[in-house]
Each structure stands twice: as C-alpha cells, then as structure tokens.
Amino acid sequence: MKLLHLKKLLYTLPKILPLIFLIFIVFGMGFFQVQSFRTVNIKIAVDEEFRSKENWSSEIKRLVMNSSSVFEKHFGIKFRIESLGSWFSDNSRSSMFELLNDLRKKIPKGECDIVLGFTSQPYLKYDFSGVAAYNFAYIIVRELKSDLAMKTVLKHEFCHLFGAVDLNEINSIMNKKNHGCEFDEFTSRIIHLNKFRNFNPNLFPLSKQKLDDAISLYNQRKELNLKEVDNNILLALIYLELGKYDSMIEECNLASRINPDLPEIYNLLGIAYRRKGEVDRAIKEYQKALRLQPYLPEAHYNLGIAYLNKGMIDEAIEEYKEAVEFNPNIASVHSDLARAYLMKNMVDHAIQECRRALGIYPRLAEAFSTLGAALILKDKFQEAERVSQMALEINPRLPAAHNNLGNIFVNKKEFDQAINQYLLAMEIKPGYSEAHYNLGRAYLFKGAIEPAINEFKEAIRLRPDYYKAYSNLASAYLEKEMLEEAIRVCK
Numbered sequence: 270m271k272l273l274h275l276k277k278l279l280y281t282l283p284k285i286l287p288l289i290f291l292i293f294i295v296f297g298m299g300f301f302q303v304q305s306f307r308t309v310n311i312k313i314a315v316d317e318e319f320r321s322k323e324n325w326s327s328e329i330k331r332l333v334m335n336s337s338s339v340f341e342k343h344f345g346i347k348f349r350i351e352s353l354g355s356w357f358s359d360n361s362r363s364s365m366f367e368l369l370n371d372l373r374k375k376i377p378k379g380e381c382d383i384v385l386g387f388t389s390q391p392y393l394k395y396d397f398s399g400v401a402a403y404n405f406a407y408i409i410v411r412e413l414k415s416d417l418a419m420k421t422v423l424k425h426e427f428c429h430l431f432g433a434v435d436l437n438e439i440n441s442i443m444n445k446k447n448h449g450c451e452f453d454e455f456t457s458r459i460i461h462l463n464k465f466r467n468f469n470p471n472l473f474p475l476s477k478q479k480l481d482d483a484i485s486l487y488n489q490r491k492e493l494n495l496k497e498v499d500n501n502i503l504l505a506l507i508y509l510e511l512g513k514y515d516s517m518i519e520e521c522n523l524a525s526r527i528n529p530d531l532p533e534i535y536n537l538l539g540i541a542y543r544r545k546g547e548v549d550r551a552i553k554e555y556q557k558a559l560r561l562q563p564y565l566p567e568a569h570y571n572l573g574i575a576y577l578n579k580g581m582i583d584e585a586i587e588e589y590k591e592a593v594e595f596n597p598n599i600a601s602v603h604s605d606l607a608r609a610y611l612m613k614n615m616v617d618h619a620i621q622e623c624r625r626a627l628g629i630y631p632r633l634a635e636a637f638s639t640l641g642a643a644l645i646l647k648d649k650f651q652e653a654e655r656v657s658q659m660a661l662e663i664n665p666r667l668p669a670a671h672n673n674l675g676n677i678f679v680n681k682k683e684f685d686q687a688i689n690q691y692l693l694a695m696e697i698k699p700g701y702s703e704a705h706y707n708l709g710r711a712y713l714f715k716g717a718i719e720p721a722i723n724e725f726k727e728a729i730r731l732r733p734d735y736y737k738a739y740s741n742l743a744s745a746y747l748e749k750e751m752l753e754e755a756i757r758v759c760k
Contacts, residue, residue: 307344307345307347307464308347308349309346309349309382310380310381310383311333311349312351312352312376312379312381312384313333313354313384313385313386313387314354314375314387315354315356315386315387316388317355317358318388318389318390318391319387319388319412322389325387326353330353332419332423333385333423335420335423336420336423336427339424340424340427344464345464346460351380356376358371358386359371360390360392362564363392364393364394364396365396365397366400367564368390368393368409369407370562370595370596372384372409373402373405374566374596374598378468378470382468383408383430384408386407386409386410387410388409388412389412390411393411398411398413398422399426400426401427401430403506404474404506406468408423408429408430421442421448428460431460431466432460432463432475433456434490434502435498436453436497437496437497438453441456442456443456455490459486462475462479462482463475470599473510475507475510480511484507487504487507497527498527501521502520502521502524502531502534502537504516505517505524505537506537508520509540509541514541514542514544514545515541517537517541518541518542521538521541531561532557532565532568535554535555535557535568536565536568538551539553539571539572542554543571543575548578551571551575552576559572565595566599569588569592569595570588570589570599570605573585573586573588573589573592573602573609574605577605577608580734586610589605590606600636603623603625603629603636604633604635606622607619607620607622607636607639607640608635616643616647619643620640620644623636623637623639623643624640632663634660634670635660635667635669637660637670638656638657638673639669640653641654641656642672645673645680650681654673654677657674661674667697668693668695668698671697671704674687674690675694675704676707679710679711679714682714684711687707688715691705691707702731702732702735705725705727706735706737706741709722709723709728709738709741713748718749722742722749725741726742729742739759743755743758746758
C-alpha cells in the first residue's frame with residue numbers, strides 16, 4: 270500500500286513542480302516587496318487661517334493619502350500621519366521661506382520623520398506654492414484654489430525630501446514652473462537612492478556609501494546644462510559632508526550665476542571658506558545670506574562660529590542667541606553657545622546650554638565634551654570623567670574630550686595617563702593650543718622642565734595672548750633658575 274502511494278507521488282510530482290515554483294515566486298516576491306517598503310511618519314501642523322476652513326482635517330488626510338498611494342506604487346514609500354495639530358504662524362512673515370523657518374522654530378519633529386505644515390496666510394508673497402528643506406525634513410504648503418493643484422504641490426515637495434530637485438523638464442512632477450504628473454527618470458533614480466535616507470537632522474540624510482552614487486547622478490544631470498540651481502546646491506551639500514571645500518565653492522558659484530538671491534548659497538560658501546581658514550571671507554558670505562534672509566538660524570549660527578574663531582566671543586554669543594531665537598530646536602547651536610560661555614568663564618550658563626543641547630539630541634558628543642570641561646571647573650571631576658567618556662564613546666576622535674580626561678588625570682596626579690591623553694588630543698587636532706598648555710603643566714608637575722618649557726612656548730606661538738601659558742612658562746624658568754627669562758615672560 271505504501272509502495273502504491275509512493276508511485277503515485279513520483280508520477281504527479283513533475284506535474285505539480287511548476288505550480289509549486291510559481292507559488293514560491295509569487296509569495297517570495299510579495300515578501301520581498303513588503304520588506305523593502307519604507308514607512309515615513311509625519312507630524313502635521315496647520316495654521317489658524319487654514320483651520321478656519323470647513324473639513325480642513327479630512328482634506329489634509331485625503332491629500333496625504335493621495336501622495337502616499339502614488340509613492341507606494343512608484344517607490345515603495347508609504348506616508349503615515351502620526352499626529353495632526355495646530356500651529357500659530359507668524360503673520361509678519363512675508364515669504365514661504367520665512368514661514369518655513371517659523372514652522373521649524375515652533376514645531377519640533379520629536380519622534381516623527383517629517384513635519385508638514387499647511388498655511389492659508391493671506392499676505393504672503395505669491396512666490397512659491399510649497400517649500401521643503403531636504404536636510405531638516407520640513408515641508409510647508411499653502412492653500413491653493415483646486416484640489417488637484419494641492420495634490421500636485423504636495424507630491425512635488427515630498428520629492429524634494431528624497432533628494433529631487435526643481436527641473437526644467439516638461440511634464441515632470443519636478444518641473445519648476447508648471448508641475449507635471451510624471452516621475453522623470455532622473456527624479457525616480459534620485460528618490461530610489463534616498464528611499465532609506467536618515468531623517469535625523471543632526472546627521473546627513475545619505476550614508477557615506479551612497480554619496481558617490483548621488484554625486485554621479487547630480488553631475489550627469491548638470492552636464493545637460495539646463496541651469497537647474499537646486500542641482501548645484503545639493504552637490505554643494507554633499508561635498509560639504511565629504512569635506513571637499515573647493516568643489517563646494519565651485520558649485521555655489523555656479524548656483525549664484527543662475528540665481529544670486531538664494532541665501533543658502535552664501536551660507537554654504539561661508540562654511541567652505543571658514544573651513545579653509547579664510548574666516549574674514551566667510552563672515553562676508555554669512556552677512557550676504559542674512560541680508561537676503563534675516564531669519565535664517567543657520568546663517569546666524571555659522572556667523573557665530575566664525576566670530577569665535579576670531580576670538581570675538583561676545584559677538585559670537587550674540588549670533589548664537591539670534592540663532593536660538595529663530596530656532597531653539599538645533600542642538601549644535603546650544604552646544605556651541607555653551608562653549609562660548611565657557612570661554613567667558615560663565616560656567617553655570619555653559620552647563621545649562623549643554624543640557625539643553627542634550628535634551629534635543631542625546632548623542633551630541635560635543636555637548637558631552639563641553640559639559641565635561643564645565644564640570645571640571647566646578648571641581649566635579651567624577652561626573653566630568655563620566656560625561657567625557659560618553660563623548661568618546663560616541664566620537665573617539667574628539668580632541669576636547671581627550672583634553673578633559675588629561676585634566677582629570679592631572680587632578681588624580683596620574684601624570685603619565687594625562688600626558689597620553691594630551692598627546693592623543695594633539696594627534697587628532699594639530700595646533701591645539703590648550704592641549705599644548707596642559708601638556709606643559711603635566712610635564713612641570715612631573716619635574717620634566719625642558720619638555721614643559723617647549724610646550725608652553727608652542728602654546729604661546731599658537732595663541733600669542735595665552736596669558737596662562739606665559740605665567741607657567743615663567744614658573745618653569747624659575748625652576749631652572751633662569752631669572753631674567755622669567756622676568757621677561759612675566760612682563
């Protein structure tokens with residue numbers, strides 16, 4: 270009996286194998302497609318003018334569902350409304366860009382990926398129907414007369430958040446003047462590349478592995494010479510992430526020839542020049558950006574960094590405060606403001622700003638490092654060591670955190686370990702005057718006078734106004750009974 274069943278199975282198996290294979294393929298592909306979907310969580314904020322409409326909530330839900338179904342079909346991207354709330358927009362803002370900054374200021378993203386704002390402000394310049402910020406993942410859309418126009422604009426702005434740029438391409442959804450309804454090949458490839466982009470505003474949207482692919486796509490488009498300014502700006506952002514500042518400057522200059530009135534161009538130019546060491550030129554670029562857009566928090570923040578690089582601490586603090594005023598939700602601004610306060614010996618203010626920064630982004634290594642330095646000045650060495658180690662867990666190549674640990678080891682009289690930390694800090698950041706000074710102190714405590722003198726001299730060479738280094742150099746000379754040198758240094 271068993272033999273008969275076996276014979277029947279062997280006879281029917283070749284006939285049903287293709288069916289089994291087909292079922293496997295269908296279900297296997299379905300599983301793969303489900304696995305490759307991306308769900309994007311949206312926080313929606315609606316201003317008071319838009320909320321005055323009847324059925325505004327259901328209208329917005331319908332608009333987002335429409336975009337979601339299109340993006341699901343073409344890219345496997347699904348939009349999900351996480352929350353829908355109110356936003357009291359600033360009626361003094363005259364453009365959509367200014368209103369976008371107002372939205373960023375008042376509506377933090379929280380755990381959501383995207384913030385989407387809707388406005389019906391009547392006194393805005395009719396410059397744009399919508400605006401999106403790729404790096405920060407914020408969108409704002411204005412009320413339009415037709416439902417179709419609203420659907421088209423929203424899809425257009427969602428494309429921007431996945432790396433798409435305004436094009437001179439007829440019928441394309443990314444056509445700058447008249448949005449079409451088609452996803453052209455270039456836009457589709459860019460969106461697929463950005464499908465699993467990072468929405469954390471403290472990190473670059475694309476992973477390091479995808480940056481070369483993005484550069485290749487944007488450059489292929491640029492070769493068509495269609496004068497699409499957003500293409501140059503996206504390339505400049507990627508070159509900034511890669512530290513290729515000359516390429517970044519080239520793209521910004523090309524962008525300014527197409528449209529000289531975009532503040533982001535000059536903000537990016539300022540960053541490039543500052544990182545190349547041309548701080549005065551950077552300041553001029555930031556000031557150009559602020560003349561065009563006085564409410565741009567990033568330009569105030571970057572101007573503050575430039576002032577701090579020049580030792581203009583009070584001016585830097587004022588610019589950081591302006592940046593906080595226009596957007597209190599940028600962690601790095603609070604962290605850098607803390608560092609400026611620390612340079613003014615305003616330790617409690619520094620600690621407060623560090624904690625604000627970490628409340629916004631709990632993995633900001635620089636904030637932990639500055640907090641460690643502030644706690645050392647409060648003689649809270651144990652807590653300072655803990656937060657400095659946390660900084661190094663996030664970023665092992667953070668020179669200031671190594672400098673902190675050196676100071677903590679000096680307090681413990683563990684001078685060899687302190688020396689190792691200072692040397693690590695200087696290896697990561699050549700020309701680190703504070704580490705040279707602290708290394709000199711460690712050598713002085715060990716009785717190694719000649720190395721101490723060399724380190725104090727180097728700290729003074731790097732920073733001629735470093736009065737603590739002069740004082741300690743005089744102490745080292747006195748240890749060697751070099752009285753005249755000590756008097757000269759004291760003077």
